[in-house]
Amino acid sequence: MSEETNYFWLNCGYNRWNHTEPLEGQVAVFESGASFNPTQGFHAFKTAKPGDKVIYYQVQNQIGLLGYGEIVHVQTGGNQKVSIHFKFEKSLMLLSIEYLKRSELLESRIKQITNQLFNRITKDEFDLIIGLGLGEIKIPRYFLMSEEIQFEEGENYTIFTHTVNGIKRNGYLHYTQLEIGDQIVFLNKNANYSIIGVGEVTESIHKLPPQPGRTDSTCINVKYERDINPVSVSNLNKHQTLKKLFFLQESSKQSIANLTKAQYEAMMEMSNGTYKAPSNNKFEMNVHKNYEEDTTKDKPIILMICDNKEDGMKRAKHYVERELAKGIYTTGHPDFSEEMLYGRYLPNESGALYYREGFITGHITNSEREWLVIDQFERIDPEIFQLFLNVLDGHEMTLPRYNHEGKMVKWSLEKDSFYKHNPKWRMIGLCYGSIDDIKEQYSHQFLKHCRVLHVG
Structure with missing residues (x-):
């Protein structure tokens, strides 16, 4: 019977890999000793063996999931020194810690495994992270965006997060929380203050080169997927799930607001005409x-x-x-x-x-x-x-x-x-x-x- 495979998470710096060449196939060496920094994860170093699987998370420059691979060689020396050779097998989407924390399975573990260099994780955690990194599993968040752009179905758009004078738009914090794949409901104040379409985030917050006429070029990218049957704020407020929400008030000037999945689905129900008022059995x-x-x-x-x-x-x-x-x-x-x-x-x-x-x-x-x-x-x-x-x-x-x-x-x-x-x-x-x-x-x-x- 073959020995059971272990699964690990490795936090690695940018310079551990040669980014001017394909990462696949590269090997990086990490070392630890019993008297070294306790945050190195010495116990994990002691239990690792060739054939074990590893998630690589990059902690410098572009921070996020980098890829996964396996351990190809483990060498022990004096003073309980352990040297491990890690092989890079496949790149993953550069998902951030904040995105991974959206998973209930990972939320309680993520702080621990990012505070220590080398960490043992479970097979379920490993499989989930791989699924997320490959885009096979998604944990989207939902947002309402107020824009006056004349959107076209299937087109990509750049949304600036500051006014032309460099002032942060209301709700700016939510712009910083957006991740690729997050779902958006678009609201247009000029269309009878109604929700008009849906889309998703294609690139999270970043800076463009200086833009003519703009003091700040920070932006996000979205794809406008399709139009929906418009529903005004006053009608949305009739849905039990959408009552008393600040972004549904006509006086609200919020450019972006967070939605729960239930609120997003409630908006779709109202647009599709499938909403039924709650019966008296509750x-x-x-x-x-x-x-x-x-x-x-x-x-x-x-x-x-x-x-x-x-x-x-x-x-x-x-x-x-x-x-x-x-x-x-x-x-x-x-x-x-x-x-x-x-x-x-x-x-x-x-x-x-x-x-x-x-x-x-x-x-x-x-x-x-x-x-x-x-x-x-x-x-x-x-x-x-x-x-x-x-x-x-x-x-x-x-x-x-x-x-x-x-x-x-x-x-x-x-x-x-x-x-x-x-x-x-x-x-x-x-x-x-x-x-x-x-x-x-x-x-x-x-x-x-x-x-x-x-x-x-």
């Missing part, structure tokens, strides 16, 4: 008569009763995006513990303890709308929420965490609490059962802080 229920006076108040916990597991997470994501929040997604199970909600002490690489925040404590203090979504919520023991419920009831609770004075920290709803409560924060639990199951499983204390939604 409704809010009162769990107990005593709570009727509270149904108009915001509740920190939302229980979403779903009829089937296949649609549950999809409906939750739709709800979160509609409320302009970011979802932190996880799945409930019987071993779900208090530590997962409130954090715990863990040893770092040197053995020193650090405190890793939990799902609640790590996000409830953020000013941004980062909502926790737990699928199969009914599988979690309700007792682990007791600490949070007591805080919501106005009590000051003590956590097994220590401040700089060596005292356990306090948590309450007071403004000076260690965990400052964000009233806009929400925890959403996806439940697959009936309203009677909800009443049986959760206490009166739990339910008084809940909204219960039936989402079909």
